[in-house]
Amino acid sequence: MTLLTYTPYDGSAKPFTIGLMPLDPARWIEPDADLGRYLDEKQRLLYDRRNDVFVSEAGSEHAQRECLDLLTTYLCEQHPAIYRRDGDTISAAGHSIDLADPSLPPLLKAGSLVADDLVIMRRKENGWHLVAGHVAFPSSWSLQEKFGRPMQAIHGDVPGFGEGTRNAVLITRIFDNLQVAQPVERMNWSVSTTKELSLRTSKHSRPPAATPPTLETRFARVERQTLRKLPVSGDILFTIRVYVDPIAAIANHPKASELALSFAAQLDALDEQQTAYKGLTHQKSELARQLRALADVASPA
Numbered sequence: 005m006t007l008l009t010y011t012p013y014d015g016s017a018k019p020f021t022i023g024l025m026p027l028d029p030a031r032w033i034e035p036d037a038d039l040g041r042y043l044d045e046k047q048r049l050l051y052d053r054r055n056d057v058f059v060s061e062a063g064s065e066h067a068q069r070e071c072l073d074l075l076t077t078y079l080c081e082q083h084p085a086i087y088r089r090d091g092d093t094i095s096a097a098g099h100s101i102d103l104a105d106p107s108l109p110p111l112l113k114a115g116s117l118v119a120d121d122l123v124i125m126r127r128k129e130n131g132w133h134l135v136a137g138h139v140a141f142p143s144s145w146s147l148q149e150k151f152g153r154p155m156q157a158i159h160g161d162v163p164g165f166g167e168g169t170r171n172a173v174l175i176t177r178i179f180d181n182l183q184v185a186q187p188v189e190r191m192n193w194s195v196s197t198t199k200e201l202s203l204r205t206s207k208h209s210r211p212p213a214a215t216p217p218t219l220e221t222r223f224a225r226v227e228r229q230t231l232r233k234l235p236v237s238g239d240i241l242f243t244i245r246v247y248v249d250p251i252a253a254i255a256n257h258p259k260a261s262e263l264a265l266s267f268a269a270q271l272d273a274l275d276e277q278q279t280a281y282k283g284l285t286h287q288k289s290e291l292a293r294q295l296r297a298l299a300d301v302a303s304p305a
Contacts, residue, residue: 008257009036009247010226012191013267019193020164020278022174027189027230032078033118033243034228035086040097042119045201046140047099050112056204058112059151060136067124067237068110068136074234074241075114076103087117111136123242124234125179131155132179132240141201141246143194143225144283155179163277179231179240187232194282195291196223199248217287219252219294224267251291252298260302268295 017023049057060068076094079087087096092104094117101113115122115138124136131154139147150158156172159165165172182188196203197215203225215221226247233240254263271284271292279288 008224008249008253010191010228011224011254011257011263012226013193013224013270014263015266015270017191017193019270019274019282020162022171022178023190024178024188024231025190027187029187030082032187032230032232033075033082033120034245035079035083035096035119039086039119040099042141042201043097043099043116046116049140049202050116056146056148057140058109058115058138059134059147060109060111061152064124064126064136064239065110067126067234067239068114070234070236070239071122071124071241072103072110072114075117079117109136111138114138115140118243120243120245123244125155125240125242127180127238128154131176134158135239139244141244142204143192143196143227143246144203146204161281163275163281182231182233182240184233184235187230189228189230192227192229194225195251195284195287196225196248197221199223199250201246201248217290217294219254219291219298220250222251222287222291223248224251224253251295254295255298255302261299264295264299264302268292268299271295 076089079096080089080094087094092102094101094103096117099116101116103113105113111122111124121139121141122137123134123139125132126135133152133154134150135152137147137151155175156167159172160167165175228245228247230243231240232243251267254260254267257263271288274282274284274288279285284291
């Protein structure tokens with residue numbers, strides 16, 4: 005069974021908090037053995053539904069190019085065993101990108117090199133706006149619906165993060181004060197009924213799952229998010245790497261009992277509005293019960 009890469013439901017990342025931490029620039033992007041699978045799926049989605057996974061505002065081209073240049077330099081320097089560059093061609097995991105191809109927007113090229121989704125945010129009069137994005141693997145949201153909107157509107161339906169809230173003000177302040185030399189990261193988690201990487205349909209509009217909630221049929225969907233200020237444009241590059249694992253994989257973790265109890269406690273602590281937002285109204289209690297049962301089995305005798 006899958007070995008878990010990140011487990012923010014261990015209590016290290018509280019739901020519905022900002023939770024930003026300083027990021028070592030050397031750890032910005034973390035390609036792994038799953039890179040080929042993610043790039044294959046991105047390529048398929050671009051072919052089938054390009055307008056759903058890529059958007060860009062006129063005037064964002066220079067920032068897109070800045071992102072592409074920064075990313076290709078980083079990947080070849082930090083991960084030379086995975087990324088190889090030959091002139092204007094960069095290759096990884098069986099995929100090649102022609103950096104000089106004028107028919108492809110720079111951010112589309114950049115997103116086609118990594119498992120992470122990429123979003124460029126720009127400061128305007130009324131806040132930070134999403135001006136370009138290559139998002140193949142959203143977690144129950146639509147790139148087209150968020151495109152061009154300010155951050156407070158993007159987070160409008162998130163409990164405690166809508167316009168006028170303290171968190172909305174704090175996020176704007178954090179974005180305004182982000183330094184080029186100090187990127188940051190945060191972790192987020194949700195529970196999904198599928199292992200699919202791309203979830204464009206809102207969890208609120210999906211019909212209830214036909215299967216009863218079990219740790220084998222529910223998946224921990226973890227997002228590793230980073231924020232990095234681009235030095236020339238002053239825009240902010242937001243990266244999102246999604247990891248999807250069956251919750252039952254916790255049983256293989258060295259601290260399975262501790263992790264299961266923490267996950268159950270995190271579920272228990274969600275209030276009614278937060279539970280509904282995460283799509284857990286009809287399954288939270290049962291999943292928490294099963295996690296505590298897993299902890300009992302996994303605990304040392």
